Amino acid sequence: MKCIDKPFMYKFILAICVLIGIFSISMLLGAVNTSVRDVWLALTSSQQNSTITIIREIRLPREIAAVFVGAALGVSGAIMQGLTRNPLADPGLLGITAGANAALAITIVLIPSANYFVIMFACMIGAMMGALLVLGIGALHKGGFSPFRILLAGAAVSAFFYALAEGIGLYFKVSKNISMWTAGGLIGTTWNQLQIIVPFILLGIIVSICLSRHLTILSLSEEVAIGLGEKINHIKMILFSIMIILAGTSVALVGSLAFVGLMIPHLVRAIVGTDYRKVLPMSAILGACFMLIANTIGRTIQAPYETPIAAIVSIIGLPFFLYIVHKGGKRWI
Amino acid sequence: MVRLLVYDLNVSYEENLIVKDLNIHIPDKKITTIIGSNGCGKSTLLKAMTRIIPYRAGIIAFDGVRIEDEDTKSLAKKMAILPQITENAVGLTVGELVSYGRHPYQKGWGRLTQKDSEVIDWALEVTGTAAYKYQLIDTLSGGQRQRVWIAMSLAQETEMIFLDEPTTYLDIAHQLEILMLLQKLNKEQERTIVMVLHDINQAARFADYIIALKDGQVVKAGSVEEVIQREVLKEVFQIDAEIGRDIRTHKPMCISYDLLKGEECPNEKVTYSDTSVINART
Numbered sequence: 001m002k003c004i005d006k007p008f009m010y011k012f013i014l015a016i017c018v019l020i021g022i023f024s025i026s027m028l029l030g031a032v033n034t035s036v037r038d039v040w041l042a043l044t045s046s047q048q049n050s051t052i053t054i055i056r057e058i059r060l061p062r063e064i065a066a067v068f069v070g071a072a073l074g075v076s077g078a079i080m081q082g083l084t085r086n087p088l089a090d091p092g093l094l095g096i097t098a099g100a101n102a103a104l105a106i107t108i109v110l111i112p113s114a115n116y117f118v119i120m121f122a123c124m125i126g127a128m129m130g131a132l133l134v135l136g137i138g139a140l141h142k143g144g145f146s147p148f149r150i151l152l153a154g155a156a157v158s159a160f161f162y163a164l165a166e167g168i169g170l171y172f173k174v175s176k177n178i179s180m181w182t183a184g185g186l187i188g189t190t191w192n193q194l195q196i197i198v199p200f201i202l203l204g205i206i207v208s209i210c211l212s213r214h215l216t217i218l219s220l221s222e223e224v225a226i227g228l229g230e231k232i233n234h235i236k237m238i239l240f241s242i243m244i245i246l247a248g249t250s251v252a253l254v255g256s257l258a259f260v261g262l263m264i265p266h267l268v269r270a271i272v273g274t275d276y277r278k279v280l281p282m283s284a285i286l287g288a289c290f291m292l293i294a295n296t297i298g299r300t301i302q303a304p305y306e307t308p309i310a311a312i313v314s315i316i317g318l319p320f321f322l323y324i325v326h327k328g329g330k331r332w333i
Numbered sequence: 334m335v336r337l338l339v340y341d342l343n344v345s346y347e348e349n350l351i352v353k354d355l356n357i358h359i360p361d362k363k364i365t366t367i368i369g370s371n372g373c374g375k376s377t378l379l380k381a382m383t384r385i386i387p388y389r390a391g392i393i394a395f396d397g398v399r400i401e402d403e404d405t406k407s408l409a410k411k412m413a414i415l416p417q418i419t420e421n422a423v424g425l426t427v428g429e430l431v432s433y434g435r436h437p438y439q440k441g442w443g444r445l446t447q448k449d450s451e452v453i454d455w456a457l458e459v460t461g462t463a464a465y466k467y468q469l470i471d472t473l474s475g476g477q478r479q480r481v482w483i484a485m486s487l488a489q490e491t492e493m494i495f496l497d498e499p500t501t502y503l504d505i506a507h508q509l510e511i512l513m514l515l516q517k518l519n520k521e522q523e524r525t526i527v528m529v530l531h532d533i534n535q536a537a538r539f540a541d542y543i544i545a546l547k548d549g550q551v552v553k554a555g556s557v558e559e560v561i562q563r564e565v566l567k568e569v570f571q572i573d574a575e576i577g578r579d580i581r582t583h584k585p586m587c588i589s590y591d592l593l594k595g596e597e598c599p600n601e602k603v604t605y606s607d608t609s610v611i612n613a614r615t
Contacts, residue, residue: 210441212443213433213436213439213443216425216433217433217436220422220433221416222385223380223385223414223416224414224416226383226384226385226405226414227383227385227409227412227413227414227415227416227486228409228433228434228436228437228489229405229406229407229408229409229410229436229437230405230436231405231406269424273424273425273426273429273469274423274424274425275424275425275429277443
């Protein structure tokens with residue numbers, strides 16, 4: 001048996017085709033009518049007219065951002081679920097996005113002139129703080145890593161960080177700036193931002209896929225992992241850092257988005273099983289597809305006005321979350 | 334010849350000292366069984382010997398090197414450990430799980446070499462699980478699952494295999510099947526096997542060497558004849574045992590037993606990790 005078995009290869013190739021298809025369609029749809037020819041010219045030529053400029057400078061960076069953020073959230077959710085052996089793990093539910101959010105608020109107040117690079121790092125540090133707090137609270141209690149205890153800790157820590165961000169926003173009168181970042185979704189994503197963030201996301205995804213077999217072993221049980229010669233603390237640290245990078249950069253780019261990291265890995269497992277060598281690459285692709293769709297709906301459902309992408313994701317995500325709690329939770333716990 | 338030596342071992346779980354000044358050795362190429370009542374530290378000892386839990390004091394040496402000084406990956410090529418069955422292999426196929434036995438030999442993403450594939454197929458064959466290779470673990474029965482996990486540790490190609498209560502949750506026929514499989518591996522491939530067992534008679538039938546523990550200390554370690562004795566069982570399990578001979582295998586066996594008079598269920602001292610075992614046995 002080869003590790004890449006044939007059925008998985010077919011599924012993976014199919015998923016990439018679907019991604020390309022969705023990407024193409026979403027390029028065509030939007031507030032401004034565009035033709036296939038316009039899109040083609042925007043991508044391949046250096047011609048200039050208003051439609052082509054809209055596609056090239058507004059729509060294209062947004063769609064690319066959607067692809068990378070979706071992939072990052074999908075992969076970080078999958079890593080988190082594997083590491084904590086918790087089916088309900090999601091960067092948005094475990095204090096990570098809230099932490100990044102609070103760090104964003106603090107940065108905007110302390111360094112009003114902060115450039116994108118600084119904000120991204122602030123988000124990562126915030127994400128790390130959030131995660132450490134939640135996992136720390138979980139570890140305080142003997143046998144504390146039960147899925148529901150972690151989830152409760154996540155809810156509490158998230159509430160705290162959101163309150164902190166709100167408080168800072170109100171007190172220093174920067175609420176508008178903050179909400180521009182957090183609720184804005186992908187609106188106004190520029191090539192500059194992409195240039196800074198995409199390399200981090202790409203690197204994170206590639207490294208995590210290289211380490212995916214370690215993640216599978218950890219997800220089985222720590223005893224099995226040690227028996228197979230795994231340096232578990234070492235590998236947990238690396239995977240944890242990758243997850244923070246992926247989740248932190250996503251927040252820097254789109255603000256808080258719960259549920260993507262929860263849903264995507266579960267969908268993926270239904271398709272390819274639980275071997276993370278297959279789950280991680282597939283999560284990246286399906287996460288990208290999902291965000292593209294959500295983003296396109298956000299742009300078109302009441303064009304020319306934007307519907308916040310967070311709202312769309314939550315509307316799809318909440319029923320799914322309840323479904324997992326009801327059904328999937330049982331056999332993991 | 335002895336490759337694994339335990340000297341003055343102390344292991345504690347939180348504040349409690351579970352294993353106290355324990356000295357044992359594991360005979361090479363033999364089947365060693367650790368017996369004792371619930372909470373006597375037998376699983377703890379197994380976990381300490383396989384570096385799953387740290388120990389407080391003493392020495393555990395493998396081939397003359399302290400196990401904590403040896404690279405964990407190279408140790409994984411010498412000793413395999415099968416913990417008590419976890420239910421988390423949900424969603425993996427049998428082939429996928431067994432292929433993870435090659436983990437210590439792999440680099441990078443984990444593409445299997447020709448050698449890896451051969452070893453995996455061999456492990457599936459020996460354990461009689463080759464037919465399920467493409468099935469999900471979830472769809473197998475308890476006995477089949479246990480054989481798949483054993484296949485995974487075989488794929489690790491180690492000289493020593495440690496098993497923590499490999500027969501728990503299985504019915505008596507499947508228990509025997511697993512133990513006979515282990516015996517076959519020991520006889521035909523000279524694998525050293527160390528396991529924790531609950532059943533005295535199974536230990537007597539399959540072990541070459543028995544270590545009987547009580548309160549984290551060795552009561553008696555030696556051959557079956559030496560350990561399966563009235564006095565030893567009295568000390569270890571607080572039972573009054575009648576020892577006879579198995580009419581087929583001619584090994585010593587406990588034919589009948591009573592609780593010692595005046596003792597009120599001394600075995601009720603149940604630890605957290607052992608409750609599941611009790612449930613499974615009742």
